[in-house]
Amino acid sequence: xxxxxxxxxxxxxxxxxxxxxxxxxxxxxxxxxxxxxxxxxxxxxxxxxxxxxxxxxxxxxxxxxxxxxxxxxxxxxxxxxxxxxxxxxxxxxxxxxxxxxxxxxxxxxxxxxxxxxxxxxxxxxxxxxxxxxxxxxxxxxxxxxxxxxxxxxxxxxxxxxxxxxxxxxxxxxxxxxxxxxxxxxxxxxxxxxxxxxxxxxxxxxxxxxxxxxxxxxxxxxxxxxxxxxxxxxxxxxxxxxxxxxxxxxxxxxxxxxxxxxxxxxxxxxxxxxxxxxxxxxxxxxxxxxxxxxxxxxxxxxxxxxxxxxxxxxxxxxxxxxxxxxxxxxxxxxxxxxxxxxxxxxxxxxxxxxxxxxxxxxxxxxxxxxxxxxxxxxxxxxxxxxxxxxxxxxxxxxxxxxxxxxxxxxxxxxxxxxx
Numbered sequence: 335x336x337x338x339x340x341x342x343x344x345x346x347x348x349x350x351x352x353x354x355x356x357x358x359x360x361x362x363x364x365x366x367x368x369x370x371x372x373x374x375x376x377x378x379x380x381x382x383x384x385x386x387x388x389x390x391x392x393x394x395x396x397x398x399x400x401x402x403x404x405x406x407x408x409x410x411x412x413x414x415x416x417x418x419x420x421x422x423x424x425x426x427x428x429x430x431x432x433x434x435x436x437x438x439x440x441x442x443x444x445x446x447x448x449x450x451x452x453x454x455x456x457x458x459x460x461x462x463x464x465x466x467x468x469x470x471x472x473x474x475x476x477x478x479x480x481x482x483x484x485x486x487x488x489x490x491x492x493x494x495x496x497x498x499x500x501x502x503x504x505x506x507x508x509x510x511x512x513x514x515x516x517x518x519x520x521x522x523x524x525x526x527x528x529x530x531x532x533x534x535x536x537x538x539x540x541x542x543x544x545x546x547x548x549x550x551x552x553x554x555x556x557x558x559x560x561x562x563x564x565x566x567x568x569x570x571x572x573x574x575x576x577x578x579x580x581x582x583x584x585x586x587x588x589x590x591x592x593x594x595x596x597x598x599x600x601x602x603x604x605x606x607x608x609x610x611x612x613x614x615x616x617x618x619x620x621x622x623x624x625x626x627x628x629x630x631x632x633x634x635x636x637x638x639x640x641x642x643x644x645x646x647x648x649x650x651x652x653x654x655x656x657x658x659x660x661x662x663x664x665x666x667x668x669x670x671x672x673x674x675x676x677x678x679x680x681x682x683x684x685x686x687x688x689x690x691x692x693x694x695x696x697x698x699x700x701x702x703x704x705x706x707x708x709x710x711x712x713x714x715x716x717x718x719x720x721x722x723x724x725x726x727x728x729x730x731x732x733x734x735x736x737x738x739x740x741x742x743x744x745x746x747x748x749x750x751x752x
Contacts, residue, residue, distance in 0.1 A: 386452060386460035386467065390416050390443035394489050395475070395523045403518070406509035409498040413519055414489030415475035418442050418459055419467035421527070428529045429465060429750075430520065431455065431474040432537030432544035434736070435669055436481050436611070436657070438488050439474040445487060455538075457740045464746035470533060475523055477516040477544075479508075479669055483662035493592065493664035505664065506592035513540075513676045517547045521555075534750055536560035538735040539701065540669075543676050546710075550679030550686040559687065560746065562694040563735030565702045566678040566710035572701070573674045575614065580670045582606035583663045592664050601655070604663040609654035617698045617731030621646060684710065685717030692749040694724045694742050696734040722749065 397411040416439050421428060431441045433454075442459035444452050459465040465472050480490035493508040524532070535545045535556055542564020549559045568576070583589055586603025594600060613621075625646035629635060634642040679686040691714055695707040711721045724745045728738030 386418060386443040386456055388418065388443045388460075388467075389447065390418070390440070390445055390453070392416055392439075392445065392487055392489070395526065397519065397522050400519065400522070402509050402511055403514040404510055404512075408491070408509070411478070411491045411519060412489050412495075413476045413478065413480075413491065413523070414487070415439050415473060415523060416441075416443075417474070418465075418472040419470055421471040421529070425527075425529050426531060426533065427469065428471045428473060428524070428532055429534045429536060430524070430532050430548070431459075431465075431472055432516075432520070432535065432541035432548075433474065433477065434537070434539040434541050435673065436608075436661075437538075437541070438480060438482055438485070439476045440487065441472070441474045454736055455739060458743060458746065464743045464750065465536075466747075470750070473524075473527075473529075475520055477540075478511050478519060479665045479672070481661050481665050481669055483660075483665050485660040488660075490665075492662070493668060494595065494662045503595040505595060508664075508668065510671055510675075511668065512672045513543050513547045514551060514680075516544055516672070517551055520544075520548075521552065530555065532556050534558035534560055536562070536746075537564075538562040538739070539564050539732065540673060543673065543678070546678035546684070546687065547676075549689050549691070550682060550684065553686060553688045556689045558749065558752075559689050559691045560694065560749065561691065561710075562739065562742075563696060563699055563702055563732055565706040566684045566713055568674050568676045569706060572706075575701070576670045576674050579607050579611050579614075580667050582610070583667060586663075589663060592667075594663070600663045601658045604661060604666065605651070605654035605658040607654075607663075607666060608657045608661065609650045612650055612653055612657075614700055615732040617700065617729060617733075619698075619729045620731065623729070625649065683717075684713035687714050687717060687719050690720040690722070690749075690752070692722050692724065692745060694726060694735065694739075694745070696726050696728070696732070696738075698727065698729070698731045698734060701732040 393415050395413055395415055400408045400411040440453040442453040442456040459472055461468050476488050476490045479492035480488050482488045483490060483494045493504050495504060497504045532555055535548045537545045542561035545559050545561045546566050549556045583600055583603040586600035588594055588598045589600035589603060628645040630643040630645050630648035636642045636644055678684050693711055697704055711723055714721050724742050726734050726738055726741040728734035730737050
């Protein structure tokens, strides 16, 4: 789900610029590996030349006490957050950006001047861009159980966190949380800043799920909704795909039913999980154009030995392994559960949404295919809300919503100005 876009550079390496030139003739198999590594580094050439010219400060928010939607109390709940632009005097210009499954709060700008790549939606956040920081105050936060628990720029409470009053991580004793919990913690953050009304909520994939939930759970606070590459619930097809994402972790003996902290972590299972997610978030044209049937190593024909591999196999293995170094296996399992159980608005469903919606999707999506998107649009319209639909392309499948979001720039700009 939205969740599912990987901010691994293979996910972002893209559809445009210098990396797309690699599509042409990679006779040397190591070139395919290079694309994966460039992608992992986030070196993609997408988006406008003008970046958000700002060093972003990562901040921390703590809730001394929080009760989950399932009724379980938690203490000292922490999430990281960042912002771009200036909050106006009456605090009416805030836009909340909610992130995808493998994402973080880092939507734009850089933490350090020499960072290789800015935040994932830098193409549309900044002065003169659709999310114009001269007009709007853009805020984004890490979710609970954020996948990237080992990333020093991520602040999140989850299974890997030390349980208050103990010196041990929660592990699988951490309560089940859902998209509503992510939204409720975000609301507490906004309340602490005195923000009572949002100009818009916008997010991709799992971020779209949070946007729907915001509009359904707190309709009085949300003026506009921009869900990108995400549907209003997890259907049976998606529920099982999510289960497949999680399966390699559960089969890794080092997982040990989630009790691996202080021991060897289940990184092999986690890496394979991330490989599967990366592949499903892509598209067949990307796989064929970037790798095709190229070999992983010169002179090592996969037809000649079981150990000889294709370039795409080796490249995605490297991406999964690199991502696993900053991720936590239990956090991935908790994110899977949160996405599986998602139904926007609970019993009230999509009909609870009253704000106008700009629904951005792609016909290439293998995570949220077009029928799921259309079912969502129809459900919102049935409740009386206005829905505008925009379709983007880009050849990257589900990832079009990140790497090619600028294709919807005009529609976003107009919608936010209405």
